[in-house]
Each structure stands twice: as C-alpha cells, then as structure tokens.
Amino acid sequence: MQTLGNGHDWKLRMFSPVAEIHLDRLVRNYEKVQAQVGDTQVMPVVKADGYGHGAVPVTQALEKAGASFFGVFTMEEALELRRAGVEGKILTFECLNGDVLESALKKDITLNVSWHDQIELLSDFAVSEGNCPKVHLKVDTGMTRLGVLMDEVEKILDEFKSRPEIRLEGIYSHYSTSDEGDKSYADLQTERFTRVATLAEAAGLKTKYFHISNSGSVLDMPQSYFNLVRVGMILYGAYPSDETPESINLEPVMNFMGPIVQLKRVKAGTPVSYGSDYAPDSDAYIAVVQAGFADGMPRNWFKKGYVGYRGRNYPIAGRVCMDQFMVNFGDDEPAIGDHVLIFGDDGESRILIEEIARATDLTPYVLMTAIGGRTRRIYVEG
Numbered sequence: 001m002q003t004l005g006n007g008h009d010w011k012l013r014m015f016s017p018v019a020e021i022h023l024d025r026l027v028r029n030y031e032k033v034q035a036q037v038g039d040t041q042v043m044p045v046v047k048a049d050g051y052g053h054g055a056v057p058v059t060q061a062l063e064k065a066g067a068s069f070f071g072v073f074t075m076e077e078a079l080e081l082r083r084a085g086v087e088g089k090i091l092t093f094e095c096l097n098g099d100v101l102e103s104a105l106k107k108d109i110t111l112n113v114s115w116h117d118q119i120e121l122l123s124d125f126a127v128s129e130g131n132c133p134k135v136h137l138k139v140d141t142g143m144t145r146l147g148v149l150m151d152e153v154e155k156i157l158d159e160f161k162s163r164p165e166i167r168l169e170g171i172y173s174h175y176s177t178s179d180e181g182d183k184s185y186a187d188l189q190t191e192r193f194t195r196v197a198t199l200a201e202a203a204g205l206k207t208k209y210f211h212i213s214n215s216g217s218v219l220d221m222p223q224s225y226f227n228l229v230r231v232g233m234i235l236y237g238a239y240p241s242d243e244t245p246e247s248i249n250l251e252p253v254m255n256f257m258g259p260i261v262q263l264k265r266v267k268a269g270t271p272v273s274y275g276s277d278y279a280p281d282s283d284a285y286i287a288v289v290q291a292g293f294a295d296g297m298p299r300n301w302f303k304k305g306y307v308g309y310r311g312r313n314y315p316i317a318g319r320v321c322m323d324q325f326m327v328n329f330g331d332d333e334p335a336i337g338d339h340v341l342i343f344g345d346d347g348e349s350r351i352l353i354e355e356i357a358r359a360t361d362l363t364p365y366v367l368m369t370a371i372g373g374r375t376r377r378i379y380v381e382g
C-alpha cells in the first residue's frame with residue numbers, strides 16, 4: 001500500500017486533501033480494547049463508512065485481527081461489507097422495515113427489533129419463508145431513541161417466547177451519557193439493563209448476547225461489559241470526550257492532510273481570505289492549501305487553529321474556504337506539493353482531533369465523519 005510523506009514529488013500528482021489511514025494503529029487500538037475488556041467480545045462499529053475511515057478496509061483489517069461481529073447502521077452498509085467478502089457476523093442498528101428482511105436472510109445479516117409491531121412483521125415473514133433472520137431486541141433504558149420501553153419488556157419477552165420462529169439472538173441497549181464524568185445516569189441505565197437480562201433468563205429465552213457498552217463506558221465502567229461491547233470511536237484512536245479517562249493509550253488512525261498548492265510572499269497587513277479579517281503582523285509566506293470545509297476541514301478551527309509541517313506548527317491564516325485555506329509560514333518557505341498535517345500524527349507533528357473538537361465546540365464524532373468531499377484515502381499497513 002502507498003504511503004505519503006513530505007519530500008515526494010507531488011507536482012506529478014493530482015492535488016487533493018488526503019486521509020492517510022493507518023491500519024496498523026487501528027489494529028493496535030483494537031487489541032488494547034480487547035485487553036481492557038478481557039473475555040468480553042468486541043464488536044467494532046464501522047457504520048458511517050467506518051467513521052470516515054472507509055468501512056471495507058477497516059472491517060477487513062479488524063477481521064484479520066480477530067474481530068468477528070461488526071455493527072453498522074443500514075442494510076446497505078451491511079451489504080457493502082458482504083460484497084467486499086466480509087464473512088463475520090453483522091448487526092444493523094437501523095429501525096427495522098419490511099424491505100430488509102429478504103436481504104438479511106440471504107446474506108446472514110442480524111437485525112434490530114425495537115418496537116412491538118416489528119415482532120409481528122418478523123413472525124409473518126418467518127412463517128411464509130420458513131426461516132427468519134437473527135435479531136437483537138433493543139431496549140430503551142434511557143436514551144429515548146430506538147428501543148422498546150422498560151415497562152413493556154416483560155410482555156415483549158413473552159411474545160418472543162411464544163414465537164420461536166423468530167431467532168432472538170441478542171438483547172441490547174445504548175448509553176446516552178457514558179462519556180460524561182458523572183456516571184449516575186449511565187449507572188441507572190446499567191441497572192435497568194441488568195434487570196432486562198434477568199427477565200430474559202427468567203423467561204427461559206436462550207439469548208446469546210447482552211450488550212450496552214460503547215467507547216465511553218469501555219474506558220471506565222467494567223460493570224457495563226456484559227458479554228459484548230460495541231465500540232467505534234476508541235478504535236479510531238480518539239477519546240469520546242474530555243471527561244472520559246484515558247485508560248487505554250490510543251493512537252489516532254487518520255492523518256488528515258492537504259497539499260500546499262501555491263506560495264506567495266506578502267507584506268505585513270495584507271488581508272487574507274473571505275471577510276479580510278486576518279492579516280499577518282509582519283511580512284510572511286502565505287501558503288494556499290487544497291482542503292476546504294467541503295472536504296471536512298473544520299471551518300471554525302481557523303480562529304485558533306494551526307497545521308503541522310516538518311515538526312513545526314503554523315497558524316491558519318483567515319477563514320477556511322470551501323475548497324482551500326491559507327497558512328501563515330512566516331519566514332519559512334515550504335515546498336509546493338508538500339502536505340500539511342491538519343490532524344493526526346505524522347511522526348513529526350501530532351495534532352489531536354480532540355483538540356480541534358474542543359476549540360470548535362464540536363465532537364470527534366462530528367469531525368471524523370465529516371471527512372469526505374474530494375479527500376483521497378490512502379491506506380497504510382505498517
């Protein structure tokens with residue numbers, strides 16, 4: 001696989017922003033998460049195109065590293081993985097609808113059941129087809145998103161018991177505050193979910209998987225693990241929030257970069273970019289970098305932001321545009337075609353996505369999944 005680095009003759013190449021995806025770092029993060037949760041199975045969450053890292057290569061690398069159950073949101077995302085040859089189990093989180101049943105059965109995709117009327121839909125399908133996709137029941141323990149209500153759980157479990165044609169393989173829920181320092185609400189959700197697991201056992205349901213944990217809770221809530229944890233963010237190498245402990249030493253998987261396409265020497269006071277609200281204090285080299293907010297470059301980062309180049313940080317000059325932004329290099333003269341590091345770790349500079357999230361009042365989730373547009377992904381294995 002191809003790797004980038006400054007000093008290459010980029011004049012010979014097409015200019016575009018680049019997301020360099022370090023699959024070796026991804027695998028090391030996965031191994032550290034697995035070590036943290038011990039015997040509990042880790043389900044990598046690869047929805048939203050692997051949080052902007054490319055679902056197929058990410059899943060293939062993790063499958064090779066031993067992961068065997070993946071979480072996506074839509075059936076289309078699941079089918080993309082199957083088309084690419086992913087053999088592991090796949091669970092979709094989206095609200096169940098009749099259109100996905102046939103594909104789920106044919107491609108062995110596990111579905112999410114999150115409301116009572118879906119049980120009847122599945123039952124009718126199972127009876128007419130003589131077979132049924134596997135399902136996980138989603139219980140709303142406090143997020144107030146998809147999921148059956150706590151006071152309906154007993155009735156719904158009885159319903160599953162009386163319809164053995166439906167293959168109930170798992171029961172799960174989702175935390176709303178596990179990445180916050182105050183764990184009281186997450187603890188309440190754990191308590192509710194434990195009650196659900198007890199009810200399922202009492203009902204005699206042979207449910208294989210119980211899961212509620214995500215990145216935030218994997219870091220500091222061992223009581224949340226049950227027998228499977230669903231993790232996204234920490235696999236990609238960022239902490240979900242400032243309030244979670246850094247109990248696993250993560251490596252950022254993506255280096256997001258943009259090429260320098262033009263350089264000009266300007267006088268002190270020369271206005272730069274839209275609004276003319278930035279001007280260098282002294283004469284400076286201003287570089288134009290080809291990466292804009294349409295590619296995922298965080299627009300508001302320009303106010304305090306900087307990029308890395310050959311181990312030094314240089315301030316972003318003026319507002320980030322749709323396709324480009326400018327950098328104040330002072331008296332340093334960077335080479336056209338070299339890439340600046342926007343976030344990630346290129347061995348010389350390290351700019352964490354968490355820091356940009358803090359400065360722009362966004363989250364690493366928003367920033368990561370925004371990477372796209374004209375960005376070219378390059379995969380690095382070692």
Ligand SMILES: Cc1ncc(COP(=O)(O)O)c(C=O)c1O
Pocket residue numbers: 045071093174214215216230231232233234240
């Ligand atoms: C249902 C579900 N499970 C697990 C995850 C993974 O969360 P995280 O990336 O915080 O680990 C998500 C992500 O939003 C999700 O929607």
